[in-house]
Structure formats: structure tokens, C-alpha cells
Amino acid sequence: MLHGLSVSNFGNDLNSGLSEDKAWRTLNRVSVFKFQKGDVIQFRGGDLFKGNLLFNNESGTDTEPIRITSYGLGRAVFRSDEGSCVSIINNGGFVIENLEITGLYDPDRDFAKIQDSDVDFRFSLMQKLKSNKILIRDCIIRNFKNSGISLEVKLTPIRLYKYTTENNTISDCGDIGVGLWGLVYQGYISDRQ
Helix, strand or coil, rough: CCEEEEECCCCCCCCCCHHHHHEEECHHHHCCCCCCCCCCEEEEEECEEEECCECCCCCCCCCCCEEEEEEECCCCEEEECCCCCEEEEEECCEECCCCEEECCCCCCCCCCCCCCCEEEEEEEHHHHHCCCEEECCCCCCEECCCCCCCEECCCCCCCCCCEEEECCCCCCCCCEEEEEEEECCEEEEEECC
């Protein structure tokens, strides 16, 4: 039985998203919805979702994060043709797990037309957050022109941001696997690259 919202290639963005037979279809539909703490967004395993997923107006909590995952058999695949495939801007309290997130960059060929792309997390206004944590685990992240995971933190030093990656496979990125930069951050990384 599904808990939370469902997204599949057989869905329709006019549906409620509240069950597999009423699933949404696109990353765009997910991006425009305002999620609440504890919400679970489940993408059908094996399905390909093209585009960009943006979270810019919601935050989970430490005990009730917003969870983005796959259901059914295998991992759901997100593919970005340009820009960041998954972006979380000025929000925390997220768990991203059991997904394949891929760009179009091929490190063995010259793709001058491929734009900068990655899985992007940017934090500037820490004071409004209900949580300052993000966990990325059991994902395959590959073929991005810049870093596979990019974390930019511009915070006041009052609260440290807590970023954890566990058991991810990050490969075939043009620059680096995981990039962390900014004024203040506290991160833990345990991935295969």
C-alpha cells in the first residue's frame, strides 16, 4: 500500500496523486505543489521522468522530513537535459533515496552544448528553516557536467547545516562527484565515486 503521493508514467497531472491509480505524471507537477512535513513523494520504479525537480517553498522537520523515493521494482530515473535535475533552495528536512538521477554529459566526448548541470542544494536564509538537514542515500547519480551533487551554503554561523550522503554511486561527472562550498557547513559523506 502506498503512503503519500504517487508519480508514474501512467499517471495524469490532473489526478489527486494520492494512490498509484491516481498518480501524477511529471516532475513539473511535483515542483509546483507545496508539500508539508512528513510527506512522501513516491516515483514508480523503472519509469523515466524528464525535466527538473524544484523544492523552493517547503521544508520538512528533523523528525518528519519530506521523503523522495521510488516504489515498486527498481529505481525511478530522473533525467535532466539542462540545468539542475533536483534543486532544493533555502529548505531543509529532506530525505532523497533509491533514485537514479542522470544528466546528458559524456566525459568521453566533447559536449560543448551541454549546460552546467548537477543535483543542486542552495541555502541562504537559514532562519526560516524548520530543519537544517538533508540526507541522500542509495542513489545513482551520474553524467552531470559539473559535480554530481552540489551544495552551496551561505548561512549565519548560528546554526550549522547538516548534509549527509550514504551509499550513493556518483560517476562520470565533468568536475567532481560532490562539491561543498560556502560560508558555513557541516557535512558527512560516505559514497562510492
